[in-house]
Amino acid sequence: MNGLDARFLPLVKAVASVLYGKEESITLALAAFFAKGHLLVEDIPGVGKTTLAKALASLLGLEFSRIQFTSDLLPSDILGVNYFNQKQAEFIFRQGPIFTQFLLADEINRSMPKTQSALLEAMEEDSITVDGKRYELQQPFFVMGTQNPYEEVGTFKLPDSQLDRFICAMSIGYPAREAEREILAQKKPRTLPPGTHITPEEIKEIQERVDRVHLSDALLDYLQAIIALSRNGVHFTHGLSTRGALALAQMTRSWACLHGRDYAIPDDVTAVAPYVCLHRLHFKEGRTILERIRDVITSNTQPDA
Amino acid sequence: MQYLKNLLSSRPTLLRSLDIAYSATLLPLLFFIKLPILFFLLLVLVLLLIGKKPTAVTLTAVALAGAAAIFFSLYGSFNFAGLSRLKLFVELMIYLLLIAIALQRLTEEVNFYLKISPLLLLATTLFFFYSLPMLIYLLAEVFILITMLVWQVMQTDLDRSLRVASKLYIASLPIVILFFIFFPRISFEHASYGFKGDLVHRSGHDGLMHLDNNALLVPSQRIVMEVGFKEKIPSAGQLYFRGSVLYQKTDRIWRPLNASLYPSLPDLPTGEMTGYKVTLYPTNKRWIYLLDTPLMLPEKAQLDFHLQSTMPEPLKETFLYNAGSLLQSSYKSPLPATLEKIALDYDHKSDPRTQALANDIRSRFNGPRQRLEAVRSFFRGQKLTYTLKPKPFDLNNSTDSFLFDQREGYCVHFAAAFATLARMVGIPSRIVTGYRPDGSDSLGNYLIVRESDAHAWVEVYLDEKWHRVESTAFAGAIIGDTEQTGGADIDRGEKTRWKQLNLYLHYLRYQIDTWILEYSSLSQKKLFSYLKTDTLFLLKFISAFLLLLALLILALYLLSRSKCRDRIQCILQTLLEALEKQGLPKRQGESHNRYFSRIEQSAQIPLSAVNRLYHQLRYQKTVEPETLQRFNEEVRSVKKSLK
Numbered sequence: 001m002n003g004l005d006a007r008f009l010p011l012v013k014a015v016a017s018v019l020y021g022k023e024e025s026i027t028l029a030l031a032a033f034f035a036k037g038h039l040l041v042e043d044i045p046g047v048g049k050t051t052l053a054k055a056l057a058s059l060l061g062l063e064f065s066r067i068q069f070t071s072d073l074l075p076s077d078i079l080g081v082n083y084f085n086q087k088q089a090e091f092i093f094r095q096g097p098i099f100t101q102f103l104l105a106d107e108i109n110r111s112m113p114k115t116q117s118a119l120l121e122a123m124e125e126d127s128i129t130v131d132g133k134r135y136e137l138q139q140p141f142f143v144m145g146t147q148n149p150y151e152e153v154g155t156f157k158l159p160d161s162q163l164d165r166f167i168c169a170m171s172i173g174y175p176a177r178e179a180e181r182e183i184l185a186q187k188k189p190r191t192l193p194p195g196t197h198i199t200p201e202e203i204k205e206i207q208e209r210v211d212r213v214h215l216s217d218a219l220l221d222y223l224q225a226i227i228a229l230s231r232n233g234v235h236f237t238h239g240l241s242t243r244g245a246l247a248l249a250q251m252t253r254s255w256a257c258l259h260g261r262d263y264a265i266p267d268d269v270t271a272v273a274p275y276v277c278l279h280r281l282h283f284k285e286g287r288t289i290l291e292r293i294r295d296v297i298t299s300n301t302q303p304d305a
Numbered sequence: 306m307q308y309l310k311n312l313l314s315s316r317p318t319l320l321r322s323l324d325i326a327y328s329a330t331l332l333p334l335l336f337f338i339k340l341p342i343l344f345f346l347l348l349v350l351v352l353l354l355i356g357k358k359p360t361a362v363t364l365t366a367v368a369l370a371g372a373a374a375i376f377f378s379l380y381g382s383f384n385f386a387g388l389s390r391l392k393l394f395v396e397l398m399i400y401l402l403l404i405a406i407a408l409q410r411l412t413e414e415v416n417f418y419l420k421i422s423p424l425l426l427l428a429t430t431l432f433f434f435y436s437l438p439m440l441i442y443l444l445a446e447v448f449i450l451i452t453m454l455v456w457q458v459m460q461t462d463l464d465r466s467l468r469v470a471s472k473l474y475i476a477s478l479p480i481v482i483l484f485f486i487f488f489p490r491i492s493f494e495h496a497s498y499g500f501k502g503d504l505v506h507r508s509g510h511d512g513l514m515h516l517d518n519n520a521l522l523v524p525s526q527r528i529v530m531e532v533g534f535k536e537k538i539p540s541a542g543q544l545y546f547r548g549s550v551l552y553q554k555t556d557r558i559w560r561p562l563n564a565s566l567y568p569s570l571p572d573l574p575t576g577e578m579t580g581y582k583v584t585l586y587p588t589n590k591r592w593i594y595l596l597d598t599p600l601m602l603p604e605k606a607q608l609d610f611h612l613q614s615t616m617p618e619p620l621k622e623t624f625l626y627n628a629g630s631l632l633q634s635s636y637k638s639p640l641p642a643t644l645e646k647i648a649l650d651y652d653h654k655s656d657p658r659t660q661a662l663a664n665d666i667r668s669r670f671n672g673p674r675q676r677l678e679a680v681r682s683f684f685r686g687q688k689l690t691y692t693l694k695p696k697p698f699d700l701n702n703s704t705d706s707f708l709f710d711q712r713e714g715y716c717v718h719f720a721a722a723f724a725t726l727a728r729m730v731g732i733p734s735r736i737v738t739g740y741r742p743d744g745s746d747s748l749g750n751y752l753i754v755r756e757s758d759a760h761a762w763v764e765v766y767l768d769e770k771w772h773r774v775e776s777t778a779f780a781g782a783i784i785g786d787t788e789q790t791g792g793a794d795i796d797r798g799e800k801t802r803w804k805q806l807n808l809y810l811h812y813l814r815y816q817i818d819t820w821i822l823e824y825s826s827l828s829q830k831k832l833f834s835y836l837k838t839d840t841l842f843l844l845k846f847i848s849a850f851l852l853l854l855a856l857l858i859l860a861l862y863l864l865s866r867s868k869c870r871d872r873i874q875c876i877l878q879t880l881l882e883a884l885e886k887q888g889l890p891k892r893q894g895e896s897h898n899r900y901f902s903r904i905e906q907s908a909q910i911p912l913s914a915v916n917r918l919y920h921q922l923r924y925q926k927t928v929e930p931e932t933l934q935r936f937n938e939e940v941r942s943v944k945k946s947l948k
Contacts, residue, residue: 214925218923263925267896
């Protein structure tokens with residue numbers, strides 16, 4: 001009841017062989033993929049984001065591409081450009097790196113909002129528009145965006161409305177002591193063992209199966225209880241949007257499917273809910289910074305002295 | 306309906322709850338408080354409905370209006386001596402309380418005083434009402450207050466609040482009953498605690514008989530005494546409870562003789578005695594009432610020559626006594642010459658027409674027997690009407706006025722006229738007053754005598770015997786509600802089922818009246834004396850209390866058992882309880898799935914089948930019909946393995 005389905009267990013194990021001790025993160029990434037969503041990873045550099053991305057792409061048999069977002073990155077650097085071919089005397093569209101199946105968008109908060117929005121639009125629409133012409137993206141299309149949470153300088157914080165486009169967010173975190181020791185000792189190769197991947201047909205079939213997972217009335221009650229809790233204004237500044245609620249339902253379905261069920265149970269919800277909410281909810285602070293500053297000033301100075 | 310639903314679905318604010326509590330507690334008081342205060346409350350209500358925050362000027366104006374309302378309400382009855390009367394004192398307290406509440410409520414500031422005030426209002430209500438509807442309302446009112454309180458404190462929905470309130474209510478009942486028994490409430494009837502009290506004595510009968518406006522006529526339904534017969538209740542024609550015997554008429558009042566004049570008892574007849582037990586409520590008089598002809602008296606009571614029974618001291622407390630009588634309407638007794646003279650005396654200066662009639666009868670008939678028959682037939686022929694509201698009489702010639710002019714009256718007038726005419730024709734006669742219940746107010750051997758049963762009848766002396774004459778029986782017609790036509794051929798008819806039911810309800814109400822509404826320190830003494838003397842009663846009492854306790858515990862149990870709305874949940878609940886008993890409780894926020902997995906690993910209890918089936922039942926799209934059955938069996942087998 002609790003374990004992964006026998007079909008998915010070898011897949012997760014295979015990825016775990018290159019990303020030691022991170023089975024849960026791997027399962028979550030797979031769930032986001034099968035839910036037809038996009039994944040946001042908030043973590044410091046060097047904990048295995050790229051490793052995870054490459055391993056997943058290889059596992060799923062997807063074409064992999066990577067964009068390192070910088071402050072001078074332009075939308076055309078992602079989407080592609082129309083250039084004038086003088087020989088043929090016409091404009092030809094050169095595809096940008098977004099024309100891929102598995103896109104690792106590294107440190108998306110470093111680029112300008114204009115560039116961010118070009119990516120996020122593509123994620124939402126599964127197509128891009130350049131100079132008024134529409135280009136369909138390949139399917140499946142999966143974006144794994146990463147954000148560096150600790151650097152404040154030189155970043156453009158993504159607005160909540162755009163973060164909402166990622167079905168869930170997670171951080172990989174440092175490996176456990178044992179796992180790290182193995183990494184240091186370089187006992188295992190950092191490439192995926194050969195022979196473990198799934199075909200495009202299988203991917204399609206699994207994604208359809210996810211859509212068919214049954215959410216019973218009792219489960220919908222529980223989902224709505226969580227959504228209502230996020231909105232009651234006690235703990236969070238504002239609650240889950242309807243898109244957020246849909247993301248929660250879809251991730252629940254995907255998680256249930258990965259665990260071999262055609263119906264979801266509350267544990268599926270509790271397993272995915274924190275990751276679905278991570279980038280969507282903000283805790284209410286007791287006092288604003290302004291109030292704190294005012295407090296510090298008035299309690300430490302004497303204006304009439 | 307939808308509006309009501311919305312109203313009830315959300316928890317009201319504290320102020321709204323208080324408003325509900327105030328409405329509930331004020332409602333009974335509205336029947337009692339005087340008009341100026343009602344107007345004042347209306348004014349406050351209007352101000353509240355306008356909803357503006359009142360200024361200091363408005364508040365002052367309201368306070369002044371309140372003071373004026375009190376002044377006009379108590380105008381005339383108010384003086385400092387009056388304050389020593391509990392009723393007035395409480396009334397004033399209520400008015401002051403209402404004004405204080407109004408002012409506090411207008412400022413919309415919720416504080417302790419505003420919260421405690423509904424309870425104060427409730428407490429003051431208790432002083433004024435002694436009726437069954439009020440008792441029922443009071444019980445409901447307390448429930449409403451508890452519910453509002455629980456709803457506020459628990460911050461939950463109405464359904465749960467009602468449940469908790471019911472539980473509190475039920476749990477408190479035994480304590481309430483004990484308090485009720487041991488601490489009788491203060492009533493105006495038996496007010497003490499330093500107040501003078503408006504002591505009301507039950508006095509349908511005051512020993513005299515007035516012919517004027519003070520006439521013996523109390524249409525009150527107040528209970529004078531309860532009588533429990535040893536055997537079944539005698540027929541209505543025999544239920545004459547003898548009080549005072551009146552011989553002399555002076556100033557429109559018939560009076561008894563000075564008792565010391567004839568200290569010796571006549572020879573009482575012998576025969577089969579009817580025994581009965583009487584509970585006589587305080588009358589502040591010395592008379593006690595016994596059936597004709599009394600043979601056995603309570604201790605200390607005295608029976609005099611005229612068969613009047615009295616106590617040495619006026620009755621200030623409820624008096625319980627056993628007595629026995631011979632049910633006989635005539636008895637042998639000597640008539641001393643002096644007494645005969647009194648029994649034949651009449652005012653020669655008044656009632657000329659009656660005197661003329663008597664002279665006529667005297668001349669036509671010789672023997673007393675024939676003369677008496679002539680008087681009787683004259684009464685029958687006069688077509689007298691029985692009514693409780695007769696036209697005013699000429700009080701100087703009251704017999705003439707009654708017999709020839711107005712021709713209507715009630716027992717007093719019939720008895721006075723008959724006795725007067727009998728004396729005029731030379732038959733010694735006297736008037737007896739007392740109670741004559743018609744027997745309808747009874748159940749089994751139990752009889753209730755009310756003030757409205759007060760009665761007067763005549764006794765004539767013939768052949769060395771006193772004979773009872775039911776003078777009212779000569780009435781040819783009856784107007785209005787009457788109970789004292791006694792002896793007339795009242796067809797009481799067969800008791801239909803409806804009448805029987807009515808009587809039972811009446812009896813029940815009577816018991817509630819006696820033991821709950823009118824429960825006082827007197828009833829308490831009576832109850833305790835029963836408990837002390839009657840072991841069987843004590844046992845019954847204790848077992849009734851224990852039975853009630855058991856019923857309440859059962860009710861509590863039923864209330865606290867969670868309602869089974871979902872079969873699957875109920876089956877699972879039994880398993881969860883069984884596991885908890887094994888010391889394996891579910892943790893806060895733990896899902897069933899995690900819980901079962903944890904228990905299975907840590908305690909080696911095979912729960913995976915239960916877990917799988919439960920989740921299938923609850924979350925799968927289509928469930929095979931036998932799954933529930935299998936789930937039930939699985940849960941049962943796990944529970945068995947636990948034991």
